Amino acid sequence: MKRQVMAAAMGMMAAIGIPEKTQAYDIDCAIMLCMAGGFPPSAVCARAYSTMIRRITPWPSLPPFGVCTFAHVPVELGGPGGEGELDTNLPEYEWLNRTHVIWFTGSSYDTNEDGRVWSWSVKSCDRENRTCTYIQRARRESRSWPDSFVSQSGQVIELPTRRRSGEFSMRSIMVEYGDYEGNMGHSEWFAY
Structure with a gap:
């Protein structure tokens, strides 16, 4: 009798179907929301952070995130069910507009006439890597x-440290x- 009840229950679940868990937002929204909170410790924010870093490290790099498409999520999944995109020009998204991708390149080598020389640059780009x-x-x-620089937002940020002697070049983001x-x-x- 127990087997028949169990078989009937399994048959009903197969016929009706078990709803799958669905996130009510995509990874771009997760990146933006976690960034606004300073990437608090959580599984979602850890995944969002690693996705953002994975996007900016190849060359040419991708923007750290795209447009949050939460507006497209159906009402039954917790979204507004709309058609529009997120308007990041609103005052409540000012934090998002302060996002910059910062690039560092540095090299050192010996020359016959000048001895050891160093070349370096720190470049700041908007979040879409368009304006640098x-x-x-x-x-x-x-x-x-130098050991540090002052960013466009006024932060004092330490530059990457040199781990090698002799001739070398490095790139970081x-x-x-x-x-x-x-x-x-x-x-x-x-480093990339």
Whole structure:
């Protein structure tokens, strides 16, 4: 009798179907929401952070995130069911507009005439990597790059450290972001 009841229950579940768990937002929304909170510790925010870093580390890099498409999520899945995109020009998304991708390149080598020379640059780009500005750059200097720089948002950010002697070159990238309260933060440097 127990087998018949169990078989009947399994048959009903197969016929009706078990609903799958569905996220009410995509990874771009998760990145934006977690970034606004300073990437608090959670499984969703850890995945969002790693996805953002994975997007910015190849060359050419991708924007750290796309447009949050939460507006397209159906009402039955917890969304508004609309057709439009998120308008990031609204005052409540000012934190999002402070997001920058920061690029660092540095090299050092010996020359016959000048001895050891250093070249480096720090470049800041908007979140879509379209508009970029050099914050610092030097070519063939007799000294190494500084320990830190001041970002466009006023943060003092330490530059990557040199781990090698002799001739070398390095490239690193990071994301600077602001949370919804106006506090600025940044990811670590990622060499690529």
